[in-house]
Amino acid sequence: MAIVISFVLASLILFIAGQHERENNAHTRQIMAEHVYDSIYNHIMEPIIVSKSMAYDSFLHDKLINEDSYSEKEIEAIMADYLSTLRKKLGYASTFVVSEKTHRYYTGDGIVKILNPQDTPYDIWYPIFLESGKEYDLDTDRDQANNYFWTIFVNIKITDTNGKILGVCGIGVIMDKLQELFKEFEDEFDIKVNLIDTEGLVQVDTISQN
Numbered sequence: 001m002a003i004v005i006s007f008v009l010a011s012l013i014l015f016i017a018g019q020h021e022r023e024n025n026a027h028t029r030q031i032m033a034e035h036v037y038d039s040i041y042n043h044i045m046e047p048i049i050v051s052k053s054m055a056y057d058s059f060l061h062d063k064l065i066n067e068d069s070y071s072e073k074e075i076e077a078i079m080a081d082y083l084s085t086l087r088k089k090l091g092y093a094s095t096f097v098v099s100e101k102t103h104r105y106y107t108g109d110g111i112v113k114i115l116n117p118q119d120t121p122y123d124i125w126y127p128i129f130l131e132s133g134k135e136y137d138l139d140t141d142r143d144q145a146n147n148y149f150w151t152i153f154v155n156i157k158i159t160d161t162n163g164k165i166l167g168v169c170g171i172g173v174i175m176d177k178l179q180e181l182f183k184e185f186e187d188e189f190d191i192k193v194n195l196i197d198t199e200g201l202v203q204v205d206t207i208s209q210n
Helices: 019-055 058-065 072-090 121-131 175-189
Strands: 003-009 094-099 104-107 110-114 136-143 149-159 165-174 191-197 202-204
Touching (some): 019 136, 019 165, 019 175, 058 072, 058 149, 072 104, 121 136, 121 165
Antiparallel strands (some): 003 191, 191 202
16 A cells, blocks of 8 residues: 655644745745655655565575475574564564465564465455555554554565565564654644555554554
């Protein structure tokens, strides 16, 4: 799901005495809007860039292509070490890889589950994403592997040199972190900040989700 940044002024500046003042106010709001947008955009782009690096990692490609050459315990240990190292080094809530071959959902803690979209509603995101035609996607959902916290997931397709799908990898950022950032901007600039999808539905704001 494509997500974009939206913000509106919570209280309008009431200086309307003259054209010069109106132009100054408009210019100030534009600068403020660009500052907020750039700050949030950079915050969101970082996990996207990291996820893309994972998707292009030859080590990960090799392990997925040759997954059946290892015992389940061996490949679980290899993937858990890879993902936990990334998670701890970069400070994200979760890192994950889904294998198209086995549908195993790997995290830094090992194999959390085998995806089964037919029987498990939480798993339907996987085939929907693969069929979307998108290289990557941002989605909000509860993280089953992390105490069901509301999380923004960056999903990236992993493909081989022929374009064949090897799986999906990505990063999870707990919603609270973005909400805290939004709240800082709202308090400082007296604005309302949301992340909305392309249909205009709010995906993230400063109102807690339970």
